[in-house]
Amino acid sequence: MRRTAVVAGIAAALGATALAAVLAPAGTPPTTAPAVAAAAPADPIARAQERVRLVPGDWRAWAVLAVAYVERGRATGDPTNYPRADEAVRRSLAVRPTGNGEVLVAQGALANARHEFAAARRFALEATKLNGYDADAYAVLADAETQLGNVAAATAAVQRQLDLRPGLSAYARASYDLELRGKVTEAADLMRQALEAAVSPADIGFCRVQLGDLAWHAGDLAEATRQYDTGLAADPGSIALRRGKARADWAAGRREAALAGYADITRRAPTPSYVLEYAELLRAAGQDAEADAQLELAVAGHRLFTAAGGVDGLTGTALALAAGDPVTALKEARAEWSRRTHADVADNLAWALHHAGRDAEALRYARAAVDSGAKSAAYVYHLGVIELGLGRTGAAEADLAAALRLNPYFSPTDAPLARTLLAGPEVTR
Numbered sequence: 063m064r065r066t067a068v069v070a071g072i073a074a075a076l077g078a079t080a081l082a083a084v085l086a087p088a089g090t091p092p093t094t095a096p097a098v099a100a101a102a103p104a105d106p107i108a109r110a111q112e113r114v115r116l117v118p119g120d121w122r123a124w125a126v127l128a129v130a131y132v133e134r135g136r137a138t139g140d141p142t143n144y145p146r147a148d149e150a151v152r153r154s155l156a157v158r159p160t161g162n163g164e165v166l167v168a169q170g171a172l173a174n175a176r177h178e179f180a181a182a183r184r185f186a187l188e189a190t191k192l193n194g195y196d197a198d199a200y201a202v203l204a205d206a207e208t209q210l211g212n213v214a215a216a217t218a219a220v221q222r223q224l225d226l227r228p229g230l231s232a233y234a235r236a237s238y239d240l241e242l243r244g245k246v247t248e249a250a251d252l253m254r255q256a257l258e259a260a261v262s263p264a265d266i267g268f269c270r271v272q273l274g275d276l277a278w279h280a281g282d283l284a285e286a287t288r289q290y291d292t293g294l295a296a297d298p299g300s301i302a303l304r305r306g307k308a309r310a311d312w313a314a315g316r317r318e319a320a321l322a323g324y325a326d327i328t329r330r331a332p333t334p335s336y337v338l339e340y341a342e343l344l345r346a347a348g349q350d351a352e353a354d355a356q357l358e359l360a361v362a363g364h365r366l367f368t369a370a371g372g373v374d375g376l377t378g379t380a381l382a383l384a385a386g387d388p389v390t391a392l393k394e395a396r397a398e399w400s401r402r403t404h405a406d407v408a409d410n411l412a413w414a415l416h417h418a419g420r421d422a423e424a425l426r427y428a429r430a431a432v433d434s435g436a437k438s439a440a441y442v443y444h445l446g447v448i449e450l451g452l453g454r455t456g457a458a459e460a461d462l463a464a465a466l467r468l469n470p471y472f473s474p475t476d477a478p479l480a481r482t483l484l485a486g487p488e489v490t491r
Contacts, residue, residue, distance in 0.1 A: 106130040114153070124154035125164035132171045134467070139333035139363070143368035148371075163192040164197065170202035176372040179227055182206035185220075197227035204235050211403035213243070229258050230265060237272060242405070250276045258486070265300075267297025274306045279437065281469040283313055301331045306337075312343060313471035321347060324458035334363040334377045334439050341384065346474040357384050373401070379410050388417040399427075405434035409441050412448060420453040439465040439472035443480055450483065459484060 105128025110127035113120060128150035135143030151172065154165040170185035186203035189196055200223040207216035220239045223232045233256040240249035250273060257269035270293025277285035290306040297303065308323030324340040337360040344353035364377050391428035395414035398407050409431035415424035428445040431438070446461030462480045470477060 073140045082164075083173045084286060092176070092314040118153075119157050121154040121162055122156040122164045122219075124157065125162070125168040128165070128168035129171050130402065132168070132175045138176055139331045139336075140366045141176075141372055144172060144176060144372070163189045163193065163196060166192070167198045167202055170199070170206065174202060174205050177368070177369075177374050179206045180322060181209065182284070196200065197223050197232070200226065201231055201235065202241075206237075208239065208242070209402055210402050211407070230268070234268070234272065241276065242434070242436050244306075244437050246276060246280060246437055249356060259437050263297040264300070266302040267293045267303055267359070270291075271300065271302045271306060272295070272301075274310075278306065278309070278471070279439070279469055281467070281471065283310060283345070283471060286310055287314070301327055301336075305336065309339075309471075312474055317347060328354065328359075332363055334360040334367070334381070335375075336378055337363060338377070340382070343474055345380075350427070357381070360384075375399075376406060376410050379414050383414070383417055388414065388419075392418045405431045405436050405438075408434070409444055413444050416444070416451065417450050421448045427454065437468060439469040440476070442468060443472065443476055446480070447483070 067489065087330065093219030106408055107127065107130045110123055110130055113123040116128060117123065119434035122190045124415060128147040131143045131147035131150060135141050135147070146169070151165055151168055154162060154168070159163070166185045167191035170189065171184045173179070174186060182202060186199050186206055188215065189199035190203065193199065202221050204216055204219035204223060217239050220232065220255075222236045224236055237249040237252045237256075240246075240252065241242070253269055253272045257266065257273070260266045260269050261326055270289045274286045274293065276470035277283075277289060286306065290303050290310060290391035293300065293303045295308065304323055305327050308320045311323060312320035321343060323342075324336070325342055328340050330336050337356050341353040341356035341360065344350075344356060360377075361381055363373065364381060367374060367377075375394045378394035379391045379398070382388070382394055386437045393448055395407075395411040401413045408427045412424040412426075412428035412431060415421070425445075425448055428441070428448050431441040432445050434441075442461050446458045446465060449455075449461060450458035462484050466484075
């Protein structure tokens with residue numbers, strides 16, 4: 063899952079409204095947001111707080127403060143910022159309960175951050191009805207439609223944002239939209255165009271993250287490493303670049319460097335997704351006790367997220383599977399599928415069904431994920447394992463081999479297992 067819902071994500075390029083200085087899309091890992099133009103405030107929260115202190119009746123400033131809290135929650139991995147965003151939303155609505163497009167965008171951004179994508183879609187659509195030229199509203203709508211699995215609607219929203227404000231925020235969403243439809247070359251071309259226009263270190267670093275991740279998922283370790291290294295030279299503090307570098311270090315056999323990198327990343331941004339990745343590396347390195355300790359931290363982080371109003375069945379499934387609890391994993395996966403039909407969710411449900419011993423049912427969802435168009439080695443690997451469980455050895459061999467061709471480094475545990483399965487007697491050669 064490239065953009066775990068985990069997925070809030072990119073600060074918008076400085077645009078026509080104050081919200082554009084802090085608004086970010088759902089679906090990108092923490093701390094990947096490029097900075098806005100140099101004239102933007104270093105601390106959007108402090109500036110918005112000062113504004114509402116001076117003018118408590120400024121509903122737009124309250125909406126800006128709400129989005130700033132959402133962005134800080136995403137950037138730091140601290141979901142306790144979301145109730146603060148809720149309070150700022152309430153203050154904005156108290157001043158202007160109707161016709162308040164700014165607060166609708168803020169509500170949509172908050173809903174996306176909490177993975178309440180259907181609610182985010184409703185807020186965004188209301189905002190576009192009030193103002194069909196609000197690029198921020200279309201950014202929120204694009205994120206919601208993407209995560210809900212509404213491919214055509216997501217593409218239309220991205221195109222509208224591009225038409226209204228063609229900046230880094232729109233380019234990043236358009237690139238992801240292309241990637242999800244399997245147009246990886248076009249996605250990379252778009253991010254290279256964005257890189258040419260990037261000025262600030264954070265903007266440059268963000269573009270390098272995206273280009274590195276695209277190379278990584280295509281199995282090009284050398285290019286991925288080059289993009290991460292070049293990005294870190296521009297933006298040494300980027301967590302996303304450090305994560306990419308650590309992942310590439312592991313694939314290249316630099317295990318100590320990779321483990322040290324992930325230890326640093328999870329200290330800086332202890333989100334469940336990063337902590338789970340670190341635990342997987344520790345497990346692959348034979349450090350089971352350390353891996354178990356990290357899983358406990360991931361569980362605590364997930365509880366904090368849900369206590370702050372978030373919903374995340376993908377992480378819930380992953381945590382349950384890591385704990386050896388397929389019953390809870392399947393419950394989490396089914397609940398997430400009932401909320402949205404993104405390809406990640408189809409793959410997640412397929413894998414939970416497989417671990418519950420229900421490969422015949424899992425096959426439908428695994429194929430749906432692969433057939434979505436996204437070129438994911440993990441999707442194809444899961445399909446191959448499920449086919450193997452059903453005794454379809456020819457199809458399993460083809461898919462396991464295809465997963466390794468797409469990206470031979472796709473998982474520190476599953477990629478080696480794919481090679482083992484291909485070499486085993488249970489696969490017809």
